[in-house]
Amino acid sequence: MFDQSQFVWMDGGIVAWKDATVHVSAHGLHYGTGVFEGIRCYDTPLGPAVFRLDAHLERFFASGSVYGLRMPFTAAELTDAVCEMIRRNGFRSCYIRPIYYYGSSNLGLFPDKCPIHVSILAWPWASYHGTAALDDGVSVTMSSWTKFHSRMMPTTAKACGQYLNSILAAREAVGDGYDEALLLDQSGNLCEGAGENIFLVKDGKLITNGDQHSILMGITRSSMITIARDLGLTVGPHRLNMKRGLAGRDVRFRIVECFFTRLRLVSIALLILVVVRVSEAQTTHATLGTLKVAFDTQQGQKGPQAANVRKE
Numbered sequence: 001m002f003d004q005s006q007f008v009w010m011d012g013g014i015v016a017w018k019d020a021t022v023h024v025s026a027h028g029l030h031y032g033t034g035v036f037e038g039i040r041c042y043d044t045p046l047g048p049a050v051f052r053l054d055a056h057l058e059r060f061f062a063s064g065s066v067y068g069l070r071m072p073f074t075a076a077e078l079t080d081a082v083c084e085m086i087r088r089n090g091f092r093s094c095y096i097r098p099i100y101y102y103g104s105s106n107l108g109l110f111p112d113k114c115p116i117h118v119s120i121l122a123w124p125w126a127s128y129h130g131t132a133a134l135d136d137g138v139s140v141t142m143s144s145w146t147k148f149h150s151r152m153m154p155t156t157a158k159a160c161g162q163y164l165n166s167i168l169a170a171r172e173a174v175g176d177g178y179d180e181a182l183l184l185d186q187s188g189n190l191c192e193g194a195g196e197n198i199f200l201v202k203d204g205k206l207i208t209n210g211d212q213h214s215i216l217m218g219i220t221r222s223s224m225i226t227i228a229r230d231l232g233l234t235v236g237p238h239r240l241n242m243k244r245g246l247a248g249r250d251v252r253f254r255i256v257e258c259f260f261t262r263l264r265l266v267s268i269a270l271l272i273l274v275v276v277r278v279s280e281a282q283t284t285h286a287t288l289g290t291l292k293v294a295f296d297t298q299q300g301q302k303g304p305q306a307a308n309v310r311k312e
């Protein structure tokens with residue numbers, strides 16, 4: 001996966017991939033005390049274009065501040081560093097992973113003395129669930145793991161250690177033969193996938209949950225809402241209460257059409273992963289929905305203007 005990546009940006013300098021190492025005593029390694037972003041760069045007629053880099057960096061800084069991580073670089077410096085990474089590695093399109101974390105000094109739970117390190121990785125990663133999923137959709141199963149409440153950990157922060165919850169859910173789902181896991185909160189409300197937000201389609205309207213729920217506020221989610229409204233669709237944050245449907249013995253909760261949003265595209269469009277199968281008892285056989293087609297068409301027409309295009 002990393003074969004084509006030659007350089008890594010580390011603490012303001014550029015090093016060879018093989019030299020981008022971290023000491024085994026780093027606080028972030030032991031406790032997951034770091035935050036990161038997952039950003040896409042697309043190959044466009046104007047050159048490689050990073051999708052909504054400003055929004056990603058804003059969330060990056062916000063995630064870190066929750067954990068007391070003081071970012072030593074400005075957003076402008078990180079913007080230049082991201083572009084430099086794409087350029088130096090010679091990528092036309094890639095996935096970009098900035099991260100900052102507490103380094104090595106002590107391993108107490110209060111990491112006050114630990115230095116803060118910042119790195120930016122980039123590598124080609126066409127699609128997280130494989131390129132076939134872009135056309136065929138993904139299968140999902142309800143996880144037996146509960147999504148942690150935002151008062152347990154800040155779900156709006158994209159923090160390293162917080163992903164253990166997603167990893168448990170994803171491992172379980174894949175072990176059971178599904179592509180992805182769907183997590184409920186303690187009250188039975190549908191939260192999100194292990195690594196993506198979810199939208200349901202009901203009576204021609206889009207429904208998704210909002211910041212009062214325990215979800216990561218996805219950048220793709222917000223773009224999706226904007227595009228949907230531009231298309232004249234009704235879309236609103238909503239509590240996705242699946243409790244009755246799931247608790248009832250013979251009740252099937254029927255999702256006629258739903259999709260995940262996450263940034264992992266092959267071309268210039270928001271990725272919508274259509275969910276084609278929900279686990280056995282709650283089966284749905286959604287086809288690639290009409291809304292997906294509408295979005296694809298809209299994006300095709302709009303092209304990169306919809307994104308925050310940065311030329312090489």
Ligand SMILES: Cc1ncc(COP(=O)(O)O)c(C=O)c1O
Pocket residue numbers: 038166192193194195196197215216217218219220221261262263
């Ligand atoms: C838990 C979770 N929810 C939602 C998302 C989607 O976020 P975004 O659209 O900003 O990529 C992600 C992305 O990695 C995620 O990990």
